[in-house]
Each structure stands twice: as structure tokens, then as C-alpha cells.
Amino acid sequence: MTDVSVALGRRRWKRPPLIANPLLRWGLVVGGAVYLSFALGTTEVNWSRVWEGLPRGKQFLLAFAPPDFVSRWDDILDGLLESLWMTAVSTVIGIVISVPIALGAARNIAPLPVYYFCRAVIAVSRSFQEIILAIFFVKLFGFGPFAGVVTLSLATIGFFAKLLAEDIEDMDAAQAEAVRATGGGWFQWLNYGIQPQVLPRFIGLSLYRLDINLRESAVVGIVGGGGIGATLNTAFDRYEFDSAAAILIVIIAIVMGLEYTSGHVRRWVQ
Amino acid sequence: MPTQAKGGTRVWQRRERGRQLAIWAGWFFGTFIFLYCFKLISDKTIWFFVTDAGRQAADLGVRMVPPNWSYINELWEPLWDTINIATIGTLLAIVIAVPVAFLAARNTTPSVAVVRPIALLIIVASRSINALIWALLLVAIVGPGVFAGILAIALRSIGFVAKLLYEAIEEIDASQVEAVTATGAGRGQTLTYGIVPQILPAFAGITVFRWDINIRESTVVGLVGAGGIGLELNSQIMELSWTSVSVILLAIIATVVVSEWVSAKVRHAII
Numbered sequence: 001m002t003d004v005s006v007a008l009g010r011r012r013w014k015r016p017p018l019i020a021n022p023l024l025r026w027g028l029v030v031g032g033a034v035y036l037s038f039a040l041g042t043t044e045v046n047w048s049r050v051w052e053g054l055p056r057g058k059q060f061l062l063a064f065a066p067p068d069f070v071s072r073w074d075d076i077l078d079g080l081l082e083s084l085w086m087t088a089v090s091t092v093i094g095i096v097i098s099v100p101i102a103l104g105a106a107r108n109i110a111p112l113p114v115y116y117f118c119r120a121v122i123a124v125s126r127s128f129q130e131i132i133l134a135i136f137f138v139k140l141f142g143f144g145p146f147a148g149v150v151t152l153s154l155a156t157i158g159f160f161a162k163l164l165a166e167d168i169e170d171m172d173a174a175q176a177e178a179v180r181a182t183g184g185g186w187f188q189w190l191n192y193g194i195q196p197q198v199l200p201r202f203i204g205l206s207l208y209r210l211d212i213n214l215r216e217s218a219v220v221g222i223v224g225g226g227g228i229g230a231t232l233n234t235a236f237d238r239y240e241f242d243s244a245a246a247i248l249i250v251i252i253a254i255v256m257g258l259e260y261t262s263g264h265v266r267r268w269v270q
Numbered sequence: 271m272p273t274q275a276k277g278g279t280r281v282w283q284r285r286e287r288g289r290q291l292a293i294w295a296g297w298f299f300g301t302f303i304f305l306y307c308f309k310l311i312s313d314k315t316i317w318f319f320v321t322d323a324g325r326q327a328a329d330l331g332v333r334m335v336p337p338n339w340s341y342i343n344e345l346w347e348p349l350w351d352t353i354n355i356a357t358i359g360t361l362l363a364i365v366i367a368v369p370v371a372f373l374a375a376r377n378t379t380p381s382v383a384v385v386r387p388i389a390l391l392i393i394v395a396s397r398s399i400n401a402l403i404w405a406l407l408l409v410a411i412v413g414p415g416v417f418a419g420i421l422a423i424a425l426r427s428i429g430f431v432a433k434l435l436y437e438a439i440e441e442i443d444a445s446q447v448e449a450v451t452a453t454g455a456g457r458g459q460t461l462t463y464g465i466v467p468q469i470l471p472a473f474a475g476i477t478v479f480r481w482d483i484n485i486r487e488s489t490v491v492g493l494v495g496a497g498g499i500g501l502e503l504n505s506q507i508m509e510l511s512w513t514s515v516s517v518i519l520l521a522i523i524a525t526v527v528v529s530e531w532v533s534a535k536v537r538h539a540i541i
Contacts, residue, residue: 018470018540039358043416044416054411060407084307085307085308085311127523129486132490132519140327142315146311215399219403222402226311248399252394
């Protein structure tokens with residue numbers, strides 16, 4: 001090896017970097033370092049308060065062993081069931097509204113004005129966090145699960161219509177054309193030419209969104225939108241960490257169960 | 271091919287009869303569940319408020335315009351905090367997520383039976399809990415402020431980054447790793463020369479993607495007291511100064527659009 005490297009004038013191999021342009025690479029490094037020093041410099045951390053809170057953090061971790069399912073079980077069950085209903089209803093409403101919007105937002109099947117309109121609807125519903133929407137819907141519709149359902153439905157539209165539209169744009173145009181060539185009408189074209197092509201993705205997305213809506217339904221309650229979030233918020237406010245731990249465990253278990261099931265269903269569909 | 275006799279001729283139909291019936295039953299059952307859930311929610315709803323919502327929305331709309339533009343000068347600091355929460359939170363998450371991802375990937379984990387399930391549990395626990403809930407918890411523990419927000423964003427991101435990263439690690443080309451091992455490289459060298467170069471583009475993409483999501487999330491962690499522009503939003507809503515609220519909302523949209531643009535540019539450059 002040494003002989004070779006001598007013969008090559010002691011040239012050593014170096015790993016190729018991720019960013020080929022050295023100016024850009026070092027620029028990013030220096031820029032990042034400058035930004036970080038500023039950011040860390042202006043971030044105020046009240047260390048004495050953090051230090052004070054550490055025993056409480058330990059208390060929270062200890063609350064997991066064992067969590068207290070019993071003393072607030074009625075509240076937990078109530079909140080949880082409400083979350084589940086909200087998830088089911090908002091996912092269905094969101095998807096039902098998303099389908100026509102997705103059809104309109106697919107460039108290959110929609111006329112241009114319709115396309116722009118539907119894309120605008122998607123952009124609007126995607127631009128705000130669920131929580132901010134929830135605050136306003138709670139103002140409009142009053143406290144309770146209805147505001148949560150409206151929030152989650154709206155959030156579903158932005159997500160679902162966008163991804164479904166992208167799938168429709170990726171479909172095989174020949175199949176749809178074949179249906180049209182047999183003299184099928186618009187609905188037949190949709191039902192026999194397009195729908196079978198996007199169905200697996202449709203089901204996968206629905207399950208994924210169901211999963212997201214369940215997780216989100218746990219937080220809209222924090223601002224008054226119903227569901228388990230309200231129970232969780234109360235538990236934290238009262239420092240009842242053992243009940244909070246129980247709620248978190250229940251949420252994690254449901255999400256895991258849903259993920260497992262949806263994995264199976266998706267494999268079965270494809 | 272499924273067909274049905276209709277007046278002596280066989281007519282094509284899409285599915286066999288049993289399958290069609292099963293699908294109808296599925297729809298029936300699904301509709302039933304939906305209506306039942308809706309009824310339960312409807313019972314808990316005060317419909318007077320819902321029917322009144324249109325008027326309320328119009329009223330709110332009138333109060334929100336014109337935006338109180340001079341208020342924007344008080345927003346620069348919360349906005350800077352928001353961006354810092356997202357960025358430092360993402361960096362912190364990466365530091366923890368990378369080892370977790372290597373422990374969770376089937377081909378790099380030291381022990382499939384013991385270490386991998388633990389790593390997967392960390393990933394699931396972090397992913398199932400929303401940043402806002404983490405923030406709620408951390409505000410109770412470390413006190414209100416930017417620090418709680420950073421930790422909340424970091425804890426939520428660990429699962430996301432680690433999950434996508436470990437999937438990328440599991441999909442690497444094994445022959446490259448084998449080639450490096452064949453030269454007599456140790457474990458560390460195999461990692462740095464065989465595995466890391468293969469996942470680096472995916473890693474950069476995931477990081478930027480998560481940073482983009484974190485910008486959105488960091489705008490709301492303030493609602494429970496964890497710093498950033500959400501804190502400002504909450505206080506302005508409490509004070510009912512709606513003209514300032516509309517400025518905050520516009521500022522949030524602008525930030526989100528810019529971050530989305532940056533992340534799209536970077537990902538485009540990498541992939």
C-alpha cells in the first residue's frame with residue numbers, strides 16, 4: 001500500500017462530501033454556527049426554575065410505575081370514547097368532502113378554473129395548525145366535541161385531498177380512456193376507469209388519516225374541542241401525574257393498535 | 271368473469287354476488303357506526319351555538335379587519351423565538367434520534383431480541399404524543415418559556431426522525447457494507463464508510479422535512495405557555511384584541527410559507 005501511495009505522490013483518498021461545492025458547504029457550516037450562537041445566546045433559560053422542576057419530572061417518570069388508572073377511570077373512559085367518536089366522524093366527513101375536491105385538484109382530469117379553485121381550498125385548509133383552527137371553531141361553535149369534529153374534518157380535507165389528487169395525477173390514463181372509448185358516461189368513467197386505480201392508496205390514506213385524527217383529537221381538547229385532551233389538561237394542571245401517565249399509556253396503546261391493524265389492512269388491500 | 275342471467279342473456283357485472291353483498295354489508299355497517307357516533311356527539315352539542323355560528327363568524331370577521339399593522343413590531347422577538355424553538359428542537363432531536371435509529375434498524379442493532387424492541391418503544395411513545403401534550407407536561411416540569419418548547423419539539427421529533435431513518439438504514443445496499451467489511455474494517459469503520467454514506471441524503475431530507483413541520487408546531491406550543499408566537503396569540507385572544515390576532519395569523523402564515531419554500535428548495539437540491 002505504501003508503495004502505491006508513494007508512486008501516486010502520496011495522494012490520499014478522501015470521502016466525497018454530501019455537498020460537492022466547497023463554498024456552499026463551508027458557507028452553510030459557518031452560517032449555521034453563527035445562527036446557532038445567536039439563537040442560543042438569545043434563548044433565555046431560567047435554570048433555577050428548571051432545577052426546581054426536576055423533582056417534579058422525576059415524580060412524573062415514577063408515576064408510570066404504576067400509573068393510576070382507577071381513581072379517574074370514569075373521566076378517562078368518557079374522554080377516550082369521545083375522542084374515538086370524534087375521530088370516526090371527522091375522518092368520514094373529511095374524506096367525503098375530500099373526494100370531489102381531490103378530483104377537482106387533479107390536473108389531468110379537471111378543467112383549469114376548477115383546478116385552481118380546489119388547489120386554493122387545499123392550500124387554505126393546510127396553512128393553519130389544527131390547534132389554531134380549533135381555537136376559532138371553539139369560539140364559533142361553543143365548547144364540546146362538535147368544534148373538534150369540524151377542526152379535524154377541515155384538517156383532513158387538506159391532507160387527504162392533496163395526496164389523493166397526487167395519486168390521481170399519477171394514474172394510468174390509458175385505462176380511463178378505454179372506459180371512455182366504450183361510451184361510458186362521466187360517472188362510469190370515474191367509477192370504472194379511475195376509482196379502481198386509486199383504491200389501494202385511498203384505503204391506505206384513510207387509515208393513515210384515521211390514525212392522525214386520533215392523535216390530534218387528543219390535543220384539540222386542550223383548547224376546548226372535546227375528547228381526551230381536556231381530561232389530560234386537567235390532570236396536568238392538578239399535577240396528578242399518575243392519572244396523566246395512565247392517559248398517555250392509553251393513547252400510546254390505541255395508536256400502536258391502530259398502526260398494527262392498519263399495517264395489516266394495507267397489506268391485505270395491496 | 272362474474273355474470274348474471276338477465277332475460278336469457280348473460281350480462282357482465284363487476285363482482286360476484288357474494289362479494290357484492292359483503293361490500294354492501296360493509297357499507298351498511300360503516301354508515302351505522304358513523305351515524306351512531308354522530309348522534310353521540312350531537313347529544314353533547316348545544317345546537318343553538320352551532321346555528322348561531324354564521325353570525326358569530328361574520329362578527330369576528332368584522333372585528334379582525336383592518337389588521338393592526340403597527341403591532342408587527344412587537345412580534346419580531348416571538349417570531350425569532352419560534353424559529354429557534356423549531357431549529358434547536360430539531361437539532362436536539364437528531365442527536366438522540368440517530369443512535370435510536372441505529373439501535374432500531376434490523377441490520378445494525380446489537381440485539382434483535384432486547385435492544386430493538388426498546389428502541390421501537392421509544393419511537394412509538396415519542397410519535398404517539400403530540401408536541402402540544404409534551405409542551406403541557408414540560409411546562410409543568412421545567413416551567414413556562416422557550417426551553418419547554420424546545421424540549422417538547424425535540425421529544426416529538428425523535429420518533430419521527432428515528433422511524434424514517436431506521437427504515438432508510440434497513441433499505442441500504444448490503445453489498446457495499448460487505449465490501450467494506452471485506453477490506454478488514456472494524457465495526458466503526460463499516461459504519462462510517464459502508465452505511466453512513468448510503469443514508470446521508472435520506473438523513474438530510476428527513477431533517478429538513480421535520481424542521482418544516484416543527485416550524486408549524488412551534489407556532490402553537492406557546493398556547494400552553496411554552497414560548498414563541500403562540501404565547502402572543504393566546505394573550506391577544508384573551509384580551510379580545512382581534513385586530514392584533516389577525517396580524518399574528520398573517521405572520522404565522524408567512525413564516526410557514528417561507529419555511530415550506532426553504533425545505534422544498536433544500537430537498538430538491540439533495541434528491
